[in-house]
Amino acid sequence: MASGNNGLLLSRVASGDGHGENSSYFDGWKAYDMNPFDLHSNRDGVIQMGLAENQLSLDLIEEWSLSHPEASICTPQGASQFRRIANFQDYHGLPEFREAMAKFMGRVRGGKVAFDPDRIVMSGGATGAQDTLAFCLADPGDAYLVPTPYYPAFDRDCCWRSGIKLLPIECHSSNGFTLTREALVSAYEGARLQGTRVKGILITNPSNPLGTVMDRGTLAMLAAFATEHRVHLICDEIYAGSVFAKPEFVSIAEVIERDVPGCNRDLIHIVYSLSKDFGLPGFRVGIIYSYNDAVVACARKMSSFGLVSSQTQYFLAKMLADDEFMARFLAESARRLAARHERFTAGLREVGIACLGGNAGLFSWMDLRSMLRDKTPEAELELWRVIINQVKLNVSPGTSFHCNEPGWFRVCHANMDDETMDVAIDRIRCFVRKYQTNNNNNKRKAAAAERWAASGARPLRLSLPRRGGAAAASHLALSSPLALMSPQSPMVHAS
Numbered sequence: 435m436a437s438g439n440n441g442l443l444l445s446r447v448a449s450g451d452g453h454g455e456n457s458s459y460f461d462g463w464k465a466y467d468m469n470p471f472d473l474h475s476n477r478d479g480v481i482q483m484g485l486a487e488n489q490l491s492l493d494l495i496e497e498w499s500l501s502h503p504e505a506s507i508c509t510p511q512g513a514s515q516f517r518r519i520a521n522f523q524d525y526h527g528l529p530e531f532r533e534a535m536a537k538f539m540g541r542v543r544g545g546k547v548a549f550d551p552d553r554i555v556m557s558g559g560a561t562g563a564q565d566t567l568a569f570c571l572a573d574p575g576d577a578y579l580v581p582t583p584y585y586p587a588f589d590r591d592c593c594w595r596s597g598i599k600l601l602p603i604e605c606h607s608s609n610g611f612t613l614t615r616e617a618l619v620s621a622y623e624g625a626r627l628q629g630t631r632v633k634g635i636l637i638t639n640p641s642n643p644l645g646t647v648m649d650r651g652t653l654a655m656l657a658a659f660a661t662e663h664r665v666h667l668i669c670d671e672i673y674a675g676s677v678f679a680k681p682e683f684v685s686i687a688e689v690i691e692r693d694v695p696g697c698n699r700d701l702i703h704i705v706y707s708l709s710k711d712f713g714l715p716g717f718r719v720g721i722i723y724s725y726n727d728a729v730v731a732c733a734r735k736m737s738s739f740g741l742v743s744s745q746t747q748y749f750l751a752k753m754l755a756d757d758e759f760m761a762r763f764l765a766e767s768a769r770r771l772a773a774r775h776e777r778f779t780a781g782l783r784e785v786g787i788a789c790l791g792g793n794a795g796l797f798s799w800m801d802l803r804s805m806l807r808d809k810t811p812e813a814e815l816e817l818w819r820v821i822i823n824q825v826k827l828n829v830s831p832g833t834s835f836h837c838n839e840p841g842w843f844r845v846c847h848a849n850m851d852d853e854t855m856d857v858a859i860d861r862i863r864c865f866v867r868k869y870q871t872n873n874n875n876n877k878r879k880a881a882a883a884e885r886w887a888a889s890g891a892r893p894l895r896l897s898l899p900r901r902g903g904a905a906a907a908s909h910l911a912l913s914s915p916l917a918l919m920s921p922q923s924p925m926v927h928a929s
Contacts, residue, residue: 452594458818460586462828471826473853481858484828486642486796487849488676488713490770494763495712498753505752507745519744525734527556531747534754535721539706541760542675547687549723555733556747557720558740560672560707561591566736567703567722568596570729571666572633577601578668579621579635581613583835583842585642585670592636600636601625607839610790611644613637615655622663634666635659640673640683643835643844644799645775645792647677650684654693657686661698668703675711675764678772679793690725699725708750710796711767717746771796771848774855778847781859785866789845796848800829803841805869814840825865827858 471479532551574597709715790799832842
């Protein structure tokens, strides 16, 4: 049957565009998939810098796996557990896995807070965890408030099946995109004036895409606000183990114990995963940790739609319980992340490109505002198309993260080896230097023209294209990388 009839066969949700794939965030991935970079077979391909994946320390996990064959039920050393693990497991999951995960979550948070294994609920990755929480906490048409910029796929994870909305809390570069109480109150009151019921506040700490950690005072403010207004506070702490420099990560779990004594804990929920800190997104291990008994009970029933396989649980239980390995892994991972972050940002500093000061995550928040032809989302997307198609780097534009200041880009740099990283940095530096050279030349020409006109000589006649006039051509030359592009560039033809 023709695909055009699918709208008559599928549900409105299934046939709609609520998945959010119509976004530059996902378009960049498609450009990479069509022409992927390879060091040996396709060095002119697109380098994937839009995927927040940690491949820097996978060798440590591989080594542990090879030296602990008993962690698999498919080896002679682990086969004695095959029937127990392969048979039906209830929604609670393996007790040894929940205990090991609770202990590990406490370790990542510096041992400052303890987690109860009976409050751990599993899901198919953090995506499944967010979807499950939205199902539990809100009705269709309700809203979460989310500080900007925020992870683009939240529009899918939280909204697609639940029917809830995400409303922005506007944050700004003037204070490093720090969330303020004034911005939170403004967003909350704005939603109420529109007749929208706010059911929760969703944050990512450490932040994706900023690569920064939220301070204790801000977290305490959020917990107090949630208690005062009886709204949920959902804290995505998926990068908690990927902090590589000061200041230290502070979990909401610690804050509600020490800093907000009157906090209503029934409103506090944590999302975690092993996809980022361990670089194991293929394992699909997501965690909901809720202080609300009713949410734990409901989420556990929902876990039947995405329970982590028992073999995966068994393997991870063994690994997470190895205290010596965990301590070594976290320390070495932090060291490697710090080195990669410095390597990337130092390469950009050589050509005058800055990034927001970050200390966590697998990416940097790169500032290319000076390279926009004007301060609009359209200009940002034009520059992004050049970076994708001409420079051949899949970076993610800030507009896809709902950033209200055009010109910021998230660049992931932990998902590749050192040689590929060097190629990516060289491409960025080459592009920026060409832009700077062209821009400086045009400024000198403009200054010479002004001096000529001021000398009283006859008017200077420039050879300019007819369409657009002198003003348009001058603007194009002075403030845009368009002049560097070929006639086939998508920026040249952008409307």
